[in-house]
Amino acid sequence: MTVxxxxxxxxxxxxxxxxxxxxxPHAYLLGEWGLGDTAEGLREFGLxxxxxxxxRVGIVKPQVAFFERHGAAGxxxxxxxxxxxxxxxxxxxxxxxxxxxGSSVTAYGEAWLTxxxxxxxxxxxxxxxxxxxxxxAPHDLxxxxxxxxxxLAATSxxxxxxxxxxxxxxxxxxxxxxxxxxxxxxxxxxxxxxxxSGSRPNGLGSTGxxxxxxxxxxxxxxxxGSLRSTPILAPGFGHQGAHVRDAAELFGAASAGLIVSAxxxxxxxxxxxxxxxxxxxVRELTEVFS
Amino acid sequence: MTVxxxxxxxxxxxxxxxxxxxxxPHAYLLGEWGLGDTAEGLREFGLxxxxxxxxRVGIVKPQVAFFERHGAAGxxxxxxxxxxxxxxxxxxxxxxxxxxxGSSVTAYGEAWLTxxxxxxxxxxxxxxxxxxxxxxAPHDLxxxxxxxxxxLAATSxxxxxxxxxxxxxxxxxxxxxxxxxxxxxxxxxxxxxxxxSGSRPNGLGSTGxxxxxxxxxxxxxxxxGSLRSTPILAPGFGHQGAHVRDAAELFGAASAGLIVSAxxxxxxxxxxxxxxxxxxxVRELTEVFS
Numbered sequence: 150m151t152v153x154x155x156x157x158x159x160x161x162x163x164x165x166x167x168x169x170x171x172x173x174p175h176a177y178l179l180g181e182w183g184l185g186d187t188a189e190g191l192r193e194f195g196l197x198x199x200x201x202x203x204x205r206v207g208i209v210k211p212q213v214a215f216f217e218r219h220g221a222a223g224x225x226x227x228x229x230x231x232x233x234x235x236x237x238x239x240x241x242x243x244x245x246x247x248x249x250x251g252s253s254v255t256a257y258g259e260a261w262l263t264x265x266x267x268x269x270x271x272x273x274x275x276x277x278x279x280x281x282x283x284x285x286a287p288h289d290l291x292x293x294x295x296x297x298x299x300x301l302a303a304t305s306x307x308x309x310x311x312x313x314x315x316x317x318x319x320x321x322x323x324x325x326x327x328x329x330x331x332x333x334x335x336x337x338x339x340x341x342x343x344x345x346s347g348s349r350p351n352g353l354g355s356t357g358x359x360x361x362x363x364x365x366x367x368x369x370x371x372x373x374g375s376l377r378s379t380p381i382l383a384p385g386f387g388h389q390g391a392h393v394r395d396a397a398e399l400f401g402a403a404s405a406g407l408i409v410s411a412x413x414x415x416x417x418x419x420x421x422x423x424x425x426x427x428x429x430x431v432r433e434l435t436e437v438f439s
Numbered sequence: 440m441t442v443x444x445x446x447x448x449x450x451x452x453x454x455x456x457x458x459x460x461x462x463x464p465h466a467y468l469l470g471e472w473g474l475g476d477t478a479e480g481l482r483e484f485g486l487x488x489x490x491x492x493x494x495r496v497g498i499v500k501p502q503v504a505f506f507e508r509h510g511a512a513g514x515x516x517x518x519x520x521x522x523x524x525x526x527x528x529x530x531x532x533x534x535x536x537x538x539x540x541g542s543s544v545t546a547y548g549e550a551w552l553t554x555x556x557x558x559x560x561x562x563x564x565x566x567x568x569x570x571x572x573x574x575x576a577p578h579d580l581x582x583x584x585x586x587x588x589x590x591l592a593a594t595s596x597x598x599x600x601x602x603x604x605x606x607x608x609x610x611x612x613x614x615x616x617x618x619x620x621x622x623x624x625x626x627x628x629x630x631x632x633x634x635x636s637g638s639r640p641n642g643l644g645s646t647g648x649x650x651x652x653x654x655x656x657x658x659x660x661x662x663x664g665s666l667r668s669t670p671i672l673a674p675g676f677g678h679q680g681a682h683v684r685d686a687a688e689l690f691g692a693a694s695a696g697l698i699v700s701a702x703x704x705x706x707x708x709x710x711x712x713x714x715x716x717x718x719x720x721v722r723e724l725t726e727v728f729s
Contacts, residue, residue, distance in 0.1 A: 175542050214539055214546035220557025221514035228511055244543075248566060249504055249536050250596040252465050256504035267510025276538060278568040278591060282598030301568060306540040308572030315605035315613050323605050323613075 154297030155353035161207035169208035171412025188222035195230030248276030258287030262296040272297030305361025305385035324369040362391035376403035387414025444587030445643035451497035459498035461702025478512035485520030538566030548577025552586040562587030595651025595675035614659040652681035666693035677704025
């Protein structure tokens with residue numbers, strides 16, 4: 150039987166912790182690493198981050214925009230990086246923030262979550278701007294394949310607040326309504342049975358949300374206690390201002406599913422500095438969550 | 440001097456009209472066309488649609504999800520389709536609905552709008568779920584390169600209404616606030632001068648919105664009269680229920696910038712039926728807008 154993504158995340162948290170290392174080959178980072186701003190540079194950068202992440206953390210998150218910037222050649226490099234990360238046993242979250250409706254959003258789900266597909270990841274980030282109902286097909290696909298989704302809810306950039314804090318018909322914020330819908334999907338997943346689902350009613354479901362570490366959840370009407378079964382991908386640590394040492398406090402009761410995502414604060418350490426930078430952040434997180 | 444995207448659209452409207460033909464290689468359509476669900480099938484499908492569109496319409500819109508589904512090989516096929524469409528003088532709108540923040544959204548803009556880049560299109564669809572401010576960098580890039588954006592505002596799928604009709608702080612709907620921000624960008628573009636901008640104060644700007652033909656704009660508080668300088672990409676005709684003959688009535692004062700997007704209603708005619716299906720829709724639209 151397929152192990153659910155939520156169950157796999159719990160195993161990763163128990164064995165290697167909550168740190169997720171971004172694979173973000175910015176043009177300026179490629180330069181600092183002595184690599185060209187080319188598909189070959191992307192490949193080398195990605196493979197080196199995977200090498201450093203292996204045995205140090207359990208989760209990596211390639212930012213696909215930087216690969217798409219180099220077209221088909223960039224995607225060929227990405228395929229190699231994804232394959233290498235998955236072969237190393239890392240959980241791979243493709244940070245793609247795709248969104249659409251009907252057969253198009255289904256195609257996006259298939260692109261990133263199909264077992265054996267060229268761009269296979271373990272989970273993808275997704276946007277529900279066209280309604281949470283619009284991403285039902287990738288959700289169903291994810292569950293059947295043991296994959297996961299992370300739905301954008303309350304993101305870490307300040308200009309997001311106007312739309313994400315807007316009030317829907319019932320008076321709740323957009324972010325809160327997305328979080329509620331996702332939590333309800335996770336409860337349905339548990340009640341429908343399956344390994345790592347019905348057998349662990351308080352376990353994590355396979356659909357997560359993206360909530361920035363720099364935002365005030367209460368300001369969006371989000372109650373941390375309502376997120377006990379929902380994985381949270383939290384960017385905003387390091388470069389953007391939130392401190393890893395505050396992670397447990399920031400997310401409170403929602404910390405059970407917390408993935409602490411760090412990119413530039415690790416990658417800026419340079420090619421030879423990445424492994425020690427990861428070690429340092431793992432140590433800091435271990436203290437917080439021990 | 441670079442001709443603005445808005446000015447180019449006006450020329451297309453005057454010479455070949457408002458019809459935009461979708462390039463949507465669904466797996467089932469590939470089958471109906473006698474093509475494999477492979478990168479080679481995608482390439483052949485895309486090139487045949489471009490061939491049929493050439494000299495019949497001025498605008499095509501590849502749905503990128505179907506190409507991404509085949510990974511790097513699908514993107515290589517897409518590169519060929521994009522190059523062929525642009526070489527044929529068609530305005531190409533990459534339907535990608537990308538969205539992100541900071542250097543990531545900048546990278547998406549660069550991926551699709553960089554002159555000479557492997558995935559160069561003339562415009563891209565984009566999501567402002569992370570705030571209209573989050574897509575400022577691709578907007579600036581578009582203007583400097585004579586390219587365009589189409590920002591999702593009120594989409595044609597029913598499950599989108601909850602979020603897109605949510606009320607922001609000032610009481611306006613999310614869709615309306617996006618439309619207002621875009622219109623204000625277009626007014627700034629005109630006042631800042633440049634060919635096809637300052638010289639034509641009532642002309643179209645280079646930033647459009649996506650508004651479904653099946654939705655009631657007034658329900659979102661959108662006043663058609665406020666969209667006189669804003670291109671509108673309108674899916675929802677044909678398969679989804681809106682009639683081309685009602686286009687002018689549906690969009691009223693906003694019709695100046697209207698692009699009528701049709702995909703399945705044309706593509707379902709099959710490989711040999713695409714050209715006549717395009718001709719028929721062009722005739723219908725010409726009657727409406729003559």
